[in-house]
Amino acid sequence: xxxxxxxxxxxxxxxxxxxxxxxxxxxxxxxxxxxxxxxxxxxxxxxxxxxxxxxxxxxxxxxxxxxxxxxxxxxxxxxxxxxxxxxxxxxxxxxxxxxxxxxxxxxxxxxxxxxxxxxxxxxxxxxxxxxxxxxxxxxxxxxxxxxxxxxxxxxxxxxxxxxxxxxxxxxxxxxxxxxxxxxxxxxxxxxxxxxxxxxxxxxxxxxxxxxxxxxxxxxxxxxxxxxxxxxxxxxxxxxxxxxxxxxxxxxxxxxxxxxxxxxxxxxxxxxxxxxxxxxxxxxxxxxxxxxxxxxxxxxxxxxxxxxxxx
Amino acid sequence: xxxxxxxxxxxxxxxxxxxxxxxxxxxxxxxxxxxxxxxxxxxxxxxxxxxxxxxxxxxxxxxxxxxxxxxxxxxxxxxxxxxxxxxxxxxxxxxxxxxxxxxxxxxxxxxxxxxxxxxxxxxxxxxxxxxxxxxxxxxxxxxxxxxxxxxxxxxxxxxxxxxxxxxxxxxxxxxxxxxxxxxxxxxxxxxxxxxxxxxxxxxxxxxxxxxxxxxxxxxxxxxxxxxxxxxxxxxxxxxxxxxxxxxxxxxxxxxxxxxxxxxxxxxxxxxxxxxxxxxxxxxxxxxxxxxxxxxxxxxxxxxxxxxxxx
Numbered sequence: 001x002x003x004x005x006x007x008x009x010x011x012x013x014x015x016x017x018x019x020x021x022x023x024x025x026x027x028x029x030x031x032x033x034x035x036x037x038x039x040x041x042x043x044x045x046x047x048x049x050x051x052x053x054x055x056x057x058x059x060x061x062x063x064x065x066x067x068x069x070x071x072x073x074x075x076x077x078x079x080x081x082x083x084x085x086x087x088x089x090x091x092x093x094x095x096x097x098x099x100x101x102x103x104x105x106x107x108x109x110x111x112x113x114x115x116x117x118x119x120x121x122x123x124x125x126x127x128x129x130x131x132x133x134x135x136x137x138x139x140x141x142x143x144x145x146x147x148x149x150x151x152x153x154x155x156x157x158x159x160x161x162x163x164x165x166x167x168x169x170x171x172x173x174x175x176x177x178x179x180x181x182x183x184x185x186x187x188x189x190x191x192x193x194x195x196x197x198x199x200x201x202x203x204x205x206x207x208x209x210x211x212x213x214x215x216x217x218x219x220x221x222x223x224x225x226x227x228x229x230x231x232x233x234x235x236x237x238x239x240x241x242x243x244x245x246x247x248x249x250x251x252x253x254x255x256x257x258x259x260x261x262x263x264x265x266x267x268x269x270x271x272x273x274x275x276x277x278x279x280x281x282x283x284x285x286x287x288x289x290x291x292x293x294x295x296x297x298x299x300x301x302x303x304x305x306x307x308x309x310x
Numbered sequence: 311x312x313x314x315x316x317x318x319x320x321x322x323x324x325x326x327x328x329x330x331x332x333x334x335x336x337x338x339x340x341x342x343x344x345x346x347x348x349x350x351x352x353x354x355x356x357x358x359x360x361x362x363x364x365x366x367x368x369x370x371x372x373x374x375x376x377x378x379x380x381x382x383x384x385x386x387x388x389x390x391x392x393x394x395x396x397x398x399x400x401x402x403x404x405x406x407x408x409x410x411x412x413x414x415x416x417x418x419x420x421x422x423x424x425x426x427x428x429x430x431x432x433x434x435x436x437x438x439x440x441x442x443x444x445x446x447x448x449x450x451x452x453x454x455x456x457x458x459x460x461x462x463x464x465x466x467x468x469x470x471x472x473x474x475x476x477x478x479x480x481x482x483x484x485x486x487x488x489x490x491x492x493x494x495x496x497x498x499x500x501x502x503x504x505x506x507x508x509x510x511x512x513x514x515x516x517x518x519x520x521x522x523x524x525x526x527x528x529x530x531x532x533x534x535x536x537x538x539x540x541x542x543x544x545x546x547x548x549x550x551x552x553x554x555x556x557x558x559x560x561x562x563x564x565x566x567x568x569x570x571x572x573x574x575x576x577x578x579x580x581x582x583x584x585x586x587x588x589x590x591x592x593x594x595x596x597x598x599x600x601x602x603x604x605x606x607x608x609x610x611x612x613x614x615x616x617x618x619x620x
Contacts, residue, residue, distance in 0.1 A: 015414050022332065023411065024412060026414050062371075091325075093414060102332050104338050105336065107340065
């Protein structure tokens, strides 16, 4: 089973408004609420594709109960640890006139040392059955080295780690040697100070990551791995909501480890699922028609050392 | 006791952001949550002034539980009826750079006919002890004649009614003859189609209201009553948040009935509390220093028939 860890789950609430007026007062349409957080979205995509998956992480309060209820309704297996602080909400205001989505993300609960220790033991009990663990998304009030600790825990149990984190949480985890880290272009540049994705990915590997898959938006994916360097992309632009494309990519990379796919197949699948997530209405969903249509058009090319600086 | 009815209670959540960027993604500061809804704010102001008050209305779901908990923490007596649908939240985004407050108000739950009937019986059980009932704020999914039904119920028990409602909910209630209705200038104009507040207030009385107190912003209050016409105003402008000034005014009008004050005293108190609510940081709070400082400077003047059209 693939275990996804979401330390900072969210209830993602969408407020439809006819138009967004700064300083105004809006009566919103019927709000739509959905369990979210990056690891939850990864679990949804894996579940949609029939991959055995278990969502875990920290939940608290009534918002946490709503998250569990929504996952149960979606049929996604989950086993979260409870914390006293309430899980966060995100509010996204979608304006009908402009199409603009304006997001407000609460920071998430404080987590006590005892709660954190209990979660580490809870995760350990799940790792015996896990081939891959996905560590994804922002941290609530837990130590910034949280992902490093969980990466080391997984390694002690022979479980592969796919990490999607940013800034200090990413940097702190690198030295533990996660199997794959997946920054996007701006995260990679911000973390490394390098504008070249190939050089940035190489630096993250130098700092400990075994492989780096950088998502470069319309330029597709760059994979910097012990087996070689690849680029994978799609010769068309898809319109839609890019939120959730990164989570679909992470889901494919985790499935690839679990299924023992070679890198070109992992990358082809990751590009197809990401592109199909852009078309889907919500994060955590992949549009099956788009996925199947684009699959055979994806270009996966190996980059050789001499070409890196071209 | 003064009973305040809030059919559409809210958990009022404030999101502080450094700046509000339409189409952007914001990590908000620690959200502040507070029980709200106009009747709840009225109850808070009365409680602050030592007036015996009981807050009632409809609450549901975890948000309703948060509303009750917050009122309990504030020491405000309350006895709500439970409904199956969850109480609404309002989200106000406050931008530090511009000071703009941008509000998003959820519509509120649907209420079944059985739940509505149960609430009417619940309110009836509270009216035996009530001198005044305040009906205030928007309606959730209940019939638009809800305030008319509650006004008639109060009258059968000899309880005075102060009504703060808008549009169809206000118009439907007028024929039941509420003791005081409190529109603001724009509500009065929208409801009557008349630009003159004196004429608009007169029309609402013709339609059934016993007295009308219109809040005219910086121009103060206009009272159109069986005992005469008055204007009450304050010879200074106060800077702050006007949200909640109307609720402080309603609180003073209800206290005036309960205490048997003559109209000039009611209006003087209503202007003082409203002005002091503008200065206070949250709706439902009156700044005591401002209230006491402005009280003796308030002008209350009776308008005579010959002067109405001046």
